Amino acid sequence: MTDHRTPGDDTRDLHAFIAGLPKAELHVHHVGSASPRIVSALAARHPDSKVPTDPEALADYFTFTDFAHFIQVYLSVVDLIRTPEDVRLLTYEVARDMARQQVRYAELTITPWSSTRRGIDELAFMDAIEDARKAAEAEFGVVLRWCFDIPGEAGLEAAEETVRLATDDRLRPEGLVSFGLGGPEIGVPRPQFKPYFDRAIAAGLRSVPHAGETTGPETVWDALNDLRAERIGHGTSSARDPKLLAHLAEHRIALEVCPTSNIATRAVRTLDEHPIKEFARAGVPVTINSDDPPMFGTDLNNEYAVAARLLDLDELGLAALAKNAVEASFLDEAGRTRLTAEIDTYASTWLAP
Numbered sequence: 532m533t534d535h536r537t538p539g540d541d542t543r544d545l546h547a548f549i550a551g552l553p554k555a556e557l558h559v560h561h562v563g564s565a566s567p568r569i570v571s572a573l574a575a576r577h578p579d580s581k582v583p584t585d586p587e588a589l590a591d592y593f594t595f596t597d598f599a600h601f602i603q604v605y606l607s608v609v610d611l612i613r614t615p616e617d618v619r620l621l622t623y624e625v626a627r628d629m630a631r632q633q634v635r636y637a638e639l640t641i642t643p644w645s646s647t648r649r650g651i652d653e654l655a656f657m658d659a660i661e662d663a664r665k666a667a668e669a670e671f672g673v674v675l676r677w678c679f680d681i682p683g684e685a686g687l688e689a690a691e692e693t694v695r696l697a698t699d700d701r702l703r704p705e706g707l708v709s710f711g712l713g714g715p716e717i718g719v720p721r722p723q724f725k726p727y728f729d730r731a732i733a734a735g736l737r738s739v740p741h742a743g744e745t746t747g748p749e750t751v752w753d754a755l756n757d758l759r760a761e762r763i764g765h766g767t768s769s770a771r772d773p774k775l776l777a778h779l780a781e782h783r784i785a786l787e788v789c790p791t792s793n794i795a796t797r798a799v800r801t802l803d804e805h806p807i808k809e810f811a812r813a814g815v816p817v818t819i820n821s822d823d824p825p826m827f828g829t830d831l832n833n834e835y836a837v838a839a840r841l842l843d844l845d846e847l848g849l850a851a852l853a854k855n856a857v858e859a860s861f862l863d864e865a866g867r868t869r870l871t872a873e874i875d876t877y878a879s880t881w882l883a884p
């Protein structure tokens with residue numbers, strides 16, 4: 532193998548390394564993963580939609596003034612998904628895009644309530660995601676698992692419906708592994724969702740709420756204490772609380788860090804001000820994720836490149852980051868061992884003289 536470490540070539544080399552690195556993604560939203568290609572396909576099915584299909588106009592449309600604006604635009608894309616066939620197409624095509632980035636495993640956050648309240652039959656919805664999951668694994672080699680999240684701002688009725696969809700034996704899809712909480716945090720206290728998380732956890736689901744994305748570290752404490760979070764979506768404001776950082780590090784509670792998302796929604800001002808360095812310095816397990824990649828003009832490979840710059844990582848550092856995601860995933864033990872070994876083999880082959 533050639534020496535990829537030619538002086539002056541470092542950045543290009545790292546990008547090539549990242550492009551081929553086998554990866555797991557733990558924080559990525561279903562509808563938020565609809566690329567311009569997928570949006571166009573859905574819009575062609577529903578020409579009355581107000582979502583632009585031309586990539587340039589779409590880039591403009593996906594420029595957000597704040598988090599509330601982001602959610603408003605997000606819901607206009609949700610409105611494009613109207614039939615079980617739309618659900619299947621979205622899921623299958625998202626997996627195709629993941630495979631192109633060497634994503635081997637992804638936990639995709641789905642908000643089933645948003646689809647069932649728009650009239651999609653609940654059983655047909657579950658069949659559509661499961662059918663796409665099986666096809667994605669067979670055809671693209673991407674293993675998908677689901678996290679069903681409560682859209683917090685929609686209140687307790689949506690929470691009740693989400694936990695029902697996640698725990699009813701006649702509906703619960705085979706690929707479902709976790710239970711989450713998304714949407715705006717301001718004015719949506721986490722503790723009110725405790726009974727719903729208790730039920731989901733009792734049914735064997737893992738707890739992965741968003742917290743500390745747009746509110747302070749107290750929200751992360753609430754997610755840990757009331758919702759029994761095993762990982763935290765974003766957790767950005769944890770950096771403001773040294774005791775919290777120590778707790779996350781001690782209990783190996785991973786943060787699902789999504790750097791570009793935090794800039795796009797204006798949760799963080801600039802990438803250089805992103806607290807990822809503080810997380811790493813405190814020993815908190817950091818995982819790298821893309822959240823809603825096309826909406827934020829990014830993809831998982833770019834997020835790894837951003838992390839490499841912010842954390843000053845070389846190839847082995849990047850491989851360690853990829854392994855953090857595997858370790859923090861809800862993949863079974865055999866799958867974790869296999870994917871970790873694949874990452875190690877890839878890195879050692881790349882670095883071999």
Ligand SMILES: O=C(O)c1cccc(C(=O)CC[C@H]2O[C@@H](n3cnc4c(=O)[nH]cnc43)[C@H](O)[C@@H]2O)c1
Pocket residue numbers: 560563602605606609640641642644645646680681682683684685713714715741744792822823
């Ligand atoms: O579907 C509806 O009609 C509806 C009505 C009221 C409120 C909501 C929501 O709050 C939906 C939020 C939606 O946003 C997703 N999402 C995507 N990225 C993020 C993120 O970075 N932080 C929080 N939420 C995010 C989330 O999964 C929900 O689907 C919906």
Ligand SMILES: [Zn+2]
Pocket residue numbers: 558560713741764822
């Ligand atoms: Zn998210």
